[in-house]
Amino acid sequence: MGLKSYENFLGSNLTLSIVLYKDVRNLSEVRKLVIEGKFEAALIKPSVVVDPFQVLVAVNKAVHLHSNNKKYTRTLHSEILYSLAPSKNISDSYKKFGVTDQETSVLIVSLAEESTKPQDFLSVIQGQQVALESLPEFTDLDTVKKVYKIPDIELSIGTVLEAVVNRIASKDIVSL
Amino acid sequence: MSDLSKATLLKQGAEAKIYVIDFLGKPCIVKERFQKTYRHPDLDKSLTAQRTKSEIRSMLRCRTNGIRTPVIYFVDQIKNLIYMEYIQDSVTVRDYVTAIQNNPDGDTHLLEALMQKVGSTLATMHEKNIIHGDLTTSNMLLRNPPEELNLILIDFGLGYIENLAEDKGVDLYVLERAFLSTHPNTEALFELLLQSYAKDYGKGAVEVLRKLDEVRQRGRKRTMVG
Numbered sequence A: 001m002g003l004k005s006y007e008n009f010l011g012s013n014l015t016l017s018i019v020l021y022k023d024v025r026n027l028s029e030v031r032k033l034v035i036e037g038k039f040e041a042a043l044i045k046p047s048v049v050v051d052p053f054q055v056l057v058a059v060n061k062a063v064h065l066h067s068n069n070k071k072y073t074r075t076l077h078s079e080i081l082y083s084l085a086p087s088k089n090i091s092d093s094y095k096k097f098g099v100t101d102q103e104t105s106v107l108i109v110s111l112a113e114e115s116t117k118p119q120d121f122l123s124v125i126q127g128q129q130v131a132l133e134s135l136p137e138f139t140d141l142d143t144v145k146k147v148y149k150i151p152d153i154e155l156s157i158g159t160v161l162e163a164v165v166n167r168i169a170s171k172d173i174v175s176l
Numbered sequence B: 001m002s003d004l005s006k007a008t009l010l011k012q013g014a015e016a017k018i019y020v021i022d023f024l025g026k027p028c029i030v031k032e033r034f035q036k037t038y039r040h041p042d043l044d045k046s047l048t049a050q051r052t053k054s055e056i057r058s059m060l061r062c063r064t065n066g067i068r069t070p071v072i073y074f075v076d077q078i079k080n081l082i083y084m085e086y087i088q089d090s091v092t093v094r095d096y097v098t099a100i101q102n103n104p105d106g107d108t109h110l111l112e113a114l115m116q117k118v119g120s121t122l123a124t125m126h127e128k129n130i131i132h133g134d135l136t137t138s139n140m141l142l143r144n145p146p147e148e149l150n151l152i153l154i155d156f157g158l159g160y161i162e163n164l165a166e167d168k169g170v171d172l173y174v175l176e177r178a179f180l181s182t183h184p185n186t187e188a189l190f191e192l193l194l195q196s197y198a199k200d201y202g203k204g205a206v207e208v209l210r211k212l213d214e215v216r217q218r219g220r221k222r223t224m225v226g
């Protein structure tokens, strides 16, 4: 129901899947599986995401750096998390954008070959899948504005999503 | 990313090719600065990389200060491509001014309002020490309907950050030259632009306008000699 997938993402042989969960009871177990590399995914805090497009922009960038051997982090999925953040500080990016054991909702982003279906991974999760359209209900706009350092004047000429996307796309060139 | 050889070419500028693509569901243009064969390849590469960075830096700084610029979607620093929001439903200020001037019933109030808008936008830009570097009416877009004066600045490849009045004066001079030669008999209109600039800039404006005058005189001397 809530799973959104993009096949042949950016012309690659990879499928991008994005799923939103709430009321997750075993997030520490899920995180452990990802940290141990049993499943490849980025586990993102939905509170700092305003729109799926924000994630797409970060994934696009991560894929670009990955395929040109220019990643800043170890894996494609950690690169997605890092790309999402406005900061060049990697551990700070993980802290602000990655879920913690305390959280109950999570946005799961995974980029994998067609053969590895995300279903196996998803079956481990004890929680409720929600439609991606309800993402705005999980967004904490004040936190987003703070994390991405968005001044009010910028919102007089554009949206929060635009401000966020601008920063993700230009972070290697401009540090705010 | 996507293969540009299959993309639609929208414009072929002096510096760059502008392609239109779909970027993950959004209308997008890709700006590709092409090689200048008369330049040494290494120099060309570093200049192109520098322009790409300048463009991104200035666009971001504009937006954080309330000046509209296209949203940046992606920067390919390997191929020096900028992917940005395609302002689809828009007209360049150049075409808009020309259209009104060529229309016998053209509304001059619209032009006056536009000049004021441009003047006050440039005042904000200069107050924040952003120098555009290539101000022309082709590098300004108006989202439709143009009467709403949703002014969007583009083409910041020669942009930089500087607080010197001299640089701001030169920025205005470049616009003045381009404006008066593209749009005949617009001296009075341009004066309006400068008035609005001065009003919104505040106390630093006197200095900038004095520099503008100096640059004009230098320009005149040069044409008299040459």
Ligand SMILES: Nc1ncnc2c1ncn2[C@@H]1O[C@H](COP(=O)(O)OP(=O)(O)OP(=O)(O)O)[C@@H](O)[C@H]1O
Pocket: B011, B012, B013, B014, B015, B016, B017, B018, B029, B031, B070, B084, B085, B086, B087, B088, B090, B092, B138, B139, B154, B155
């Ligand atoms: N984001 C955009 N949305 C819509 N149209 C655009 C956009 N960016 C550029 N254009 C169109 O393409 C033209 C050329 O773009 P730009 O000025 O960035 O490149 P350039 O090569 O420096 O051009 P020139 O040498 O003609 O100044 C603009 O005048 C405008 O008509």
Ligand SMILES: [Mg+2]
Pocket: B013, B138, B139, B155
């Ligand atoms: Mg131009």
